[in-house]
Amino acid sequence: MSGADRLPKADATKYCEDGPAIILVRTQLGENIGMVCRAMLNCGLTDLRLVNPRPGWSREKATTAAVGADILLDTMRIFDTTEEAIADLTHVYATTARGRDMSKPVLTPRKAASRMRGQINGGDKCGVLFGRESSGLTNEDVVLADTTIMVPLNPAYMSLNLAQAVLLTGYEWFQSGDDTPEEQENFRGETRHANKHELVGMFEHLESSLDDTGFLWPPEKRQSMVNNIRNVFQRAKMTEQEVKTWRGIISSFMKFRRQAKDRADD
Amino acid sequence: MSGADRLPKADATKYCEDGPAIILVRTQLGENIGMVCRAMLNCGLTDLRLVNPRPGWSREKATTAAVGADILLDTMRIFDTTEEAIADLTHVYATTARGRDMSKPVLTPRKAASRMRGQINGGDKCGVLFGRESSGLTNEDVVLADTTIMVPLNPAYMSLNLAQAVLLTGYEWFQSGDDTPEEQENFRGETRHANKHELVGMFEHLESSLDDTGFLWPPEKRQSMVNNIRNVFQRAKMTEQEVKTWRGIISSFMKFRRQAKDRADD
Numbered sequence: 001m002s003g004a005d006r007l008p009k010a011d012a013t014k015y016c017e018d019g020p021a022i023i024l025v026r027t028q029l030g031e032n033i034g035m036v037c038r039a040m041l042n043c044g045l046t047d048l049r050l051v052n053p054r055p056g057w058s059r060e061k062a063t064t065a066a067v068g069a070d071i072l073l074d075t076m077r078i079f080d081t082t083e084e085a086i087a088d089l090t091h092v093y094a095t096t097a098r099g100r101d102m103s104k105p106v107l108t109p110r111k112a113a114s115r116m117r118g119q120i121n122g123g124d125k126c127g128v129l130f131g132r133e134s135s136g137l138t139n140e141d142v143v144l145a146d147t148t149i150m151v152p153l154n155p156a157y158m159s160l161n162l163a164q165a166v167l168l169t170g171y172e173w174f175q176s177g178d179d180t181p182e183e184q185e186n187f188r189g190e191t192r193h194a195n196k197h198e199l200v201g202m203f204e205h206l207e208s209s210l211d212d213t214g215f216l217w218p219p220e221k222r223q224s225m226v227n228n229i230r231n232v233f234q235r236a237k238m239t240e241q242e243v244k245t246w247r248g249i250i251s252s253f254m255k256f257r258r259q260a261k262d263r264a265d266d
Numbered sequence: 267m268s269g270a271d272r273l274p275k276a277d278a279t280k281y282c283e284d285g286p287a288i289i290l291v292r293t294q295l296g297e298n299i300g301m302v303c304r305a306m307l308n309c310g311l312t313d314l315r316l317v318n319p320r321p322g323w324s325r326e327k328a329t330t331a332a333v334g335a336d337i338l339l340d341t342m343r344i345f346d347t348t349e350e351a352i353a354d355l356t357h358v359y360a361t362t363a364r365g366r367d368m369s370k371p372v373l374t375p376r377k378a379a380s381r382m383r384g385q386i387n388g389g390d391k392c393g394v395l396f397g398r399e400s401s402g403l404t405n406e407d408v409v410l411a412d413t414t415i416m417v418p419l420n421p422a423y424m425s426l427n428l429a430q431a432v433l434l435t436g437y438e439w440f441q442s443g444d445d446t447p448e449e450q451e452n453f454r455g456e457t458r459h460a461n462k463h464e465l466v467g468m469f470e471h472l473e474s475s476l477d478d479t480g481f482l483w484p485p486e487k488r489q490s491m492v493n494n495i496r497n498v499f500q501r502a503k504m505t506e507q508e509v510k511t512w513r514g515i516i517s518s519f520m521k522f523r524r525q526a527k528d529r530a531d532d
Contacts, residue, residue, distance in 0.1 A: 012420070012422045042419045042430075043419060043420060044419075067427075103451070103452060104452055105450070110448060111448035111449050152440065152441060154278070154310040163430075164308075164429075171419075175376070178418045183373050185369070186368065186372045242369070
């Protein structure tokens, strides 16, 4: 993916599929709207809706804070009421930092993401409500939602800024549809893991050299010393190229041993 | 957890356990250091280390951006080199936005979090390196790490700010040790789900009332109409209190029917 983040703007949405709408209710600051754009585009989300933002919020500051994700400001829609903003949606989620006196299921962002993906795959339209920076959503907004989302965080310090709340929700959305292996080898050069023939060849090269220098002594301890040395290299999971390098290193060490031998032979 | 975010500062770390160190290498801006403090404390992380930050970074701006998490600025340590900053650690992870020409395993943040938790539970000390805002980590820094972390995100727009990268790593760390059920009912009042006796009682009240008004007609369609009506309420997963409210609603509708009957009887 090297360099992918330097693609021209117009291409930034080319991998974005249908995702949930992000609905910001009574947002105060242009900077926050811009940072939300950035977090959304990071996560492949493009449907931004504002409900009754503070009059006079700075579009210029939003553009700066969006750091190239301001294409979402161009397609963003603004509504007077939450009811209008969610009119076309079939499933609405409300993010809350604290419990509410409402009998409504509370999901983690991870569970909410997998549920939304199922709903959207089934042809439904979803959206997530985010409240005002200072005070969150009103109860009247939460009532409009089917489900609430609460992020499990340090219970003694739960305060997330708006863009970070959007980022965590969007991150889980992206992960729920992403098939990146959880662990992968990173062979960007022209190499591969060493096979066991190459590795054992290096072991034997090293051990015969250490026999020669007298390191593997006394004989009754030789096998356990060899095992310990081999285990270090086993754990290192060397590449074919690294094995070649190490054989060069061993030869380099042995050069002086050979010279000393040659002198002794003269 | 209502109100927990309003706890006094000194208590904000009371749930924090041993976690990975967060190591910011050559950070430029005080604001970013402050936002990292906030993201760390959200995720229960407290061990912040700076390597060679830009001279003159604003501690004041960091404190403002930390929004109450500036207690981490007081315990933060500053080092001249990455080597010094990681000297006491046994496992070091490097976050990178792009692949490197290095044969080093690449983990998702989720996998890295579960691996670090295993390592820390086993008595090891872990840390995660984050590079400069503009350019990330140098290859020399990445070489010092055992493992790299790459966040799966929109491949056409991967640019995360520093605090957001820390947040996603910390979020996965917190989730890996958190036992919040992925879905829970939220009964904050004194109520509970209605049992089936209460629910069927409401169904029968509604259906006898609709028999009376003539809605459930003709008789050969009655059963399928009843099934459809019951299914709506089944899906609504009503509480005992809501069942009582709905019986009141039915009675309220029927009041006029009773009055009409009474008049007819007169």
